[in-house]
Amino acid sequence: MSGGLVALLDDVAALARLAAASIDDVGAAAGRASAKAAGVVVDDAAVTPRYVQGLKPERELAIIGRIARGSIINKLAFILPAALLLSQFAPWLLTPILMLGGTYLCYEGAEKIWEKLSGHGHATAEPASVSGPEQEKSVVSGAVRTDFILSAEIMVISLNEVTDEPLLSRAVILVVVALGITALVYGVVGLIVKMDDIGLALTQRAGTLAQSVGRGLVRGMPVVLATLATVGVAAMLWVGGHILLVGAEDLGWHGPYDLVHHLEHAVHDATAGAGAVLGWLTNTVASAVVGVAVGAVAVAAMHLVPRRGSAH
Secondary structure (H helix, E strand, C coil), rough: HHHHHHHHHHHHHHHHHHHHHHHHHHHHHHHHHHHHHHHHHHHHHHHHHHHHHCCCHHHHHHHHHHHHHHHHHHHHHHHHHHHHHHHHHHHHHHHHHHHHHHHHHHHHHHHHHHHHHCCCCCCCCCHHHHCCHHHHHHHHHHHHHHHHHHHHHCCCCCCHCCCCCCHHHHHHHHHHHHHHHHHHHHHHHHHEEEHHHHHHHHHCCCCHHHHHHHHHHHHHHHHHHHHHHHHHHHHHHHHHHHHHHHHHHCCCCCHHHHHHHHHHHHHHHHCCCHHHHHHHHHHHHHHHHHHHHHHHHHHHHHHHHHHHHHHH
8 A cells, every 4th residue: 555655656746747847848938939029029118108108197007907908818819829720730821921020020110210210200199198088998909909910920939939849838838928928018118107207206205315316217218218119129120130031041042041141150250259249249230131121122112102103
């Protein structure tokens, strides 16, 4: 009897170790998949704060919470089932779909540069505070629609990293990615939009140090937002270009990425000590150049060609 109990305990311990290893594997795979989607995550974090501009301060976190809930629904209820079915029954479609998403990222990044250089940026939306619940509902709906595109990119990029995993593992990994990235993005967004309020509160404290920190936060937040927007544009162009280079290679067109690899290795071999960093930077810059070129073509197609057609 005792022998059977010991054997049972051994089996339970083995199953526990196997479960722990599986959890570790899922965590590692989710981490790799999330890292590949970093460019879209930065863009998501850069885009969302503009939706709460003009809101009453006491409503900001509630609206961000509603957008985050919509983002979770986008990822888990719509995108996840479609992505899993696609990876199970038509995995050959993943690369073309990923490249379409990469082209969209290049377009978005190039369009932001075009708006900055031409001064034709989007008009600022009417502040939600003037129209109450209906305007808040409109703000949330618009943000969730934008999130759907970004979330689809995040999930497809992540899925592309774990296509060799079994179906159940893929599903668990994507759920972890969806929950983790949504918590990260909207947690950061919530912190960003409340940082100036925290700064203002600190300026009213009695301590000199608290007042100095508060004034620094108030002055620094516009710089943080501008920097985040710039980083988001750069990340879109880099990630979009890299997706296109890798996708083209996967589809049989090896020339462009072979050239990038050649440049990367040449820089790596020519720079002792910092070779790994400079080689990675070369690959990143080359991907961004591809992103700018493809994005410029897409912007021209979307803006200049229709305008020329309407002139006749």
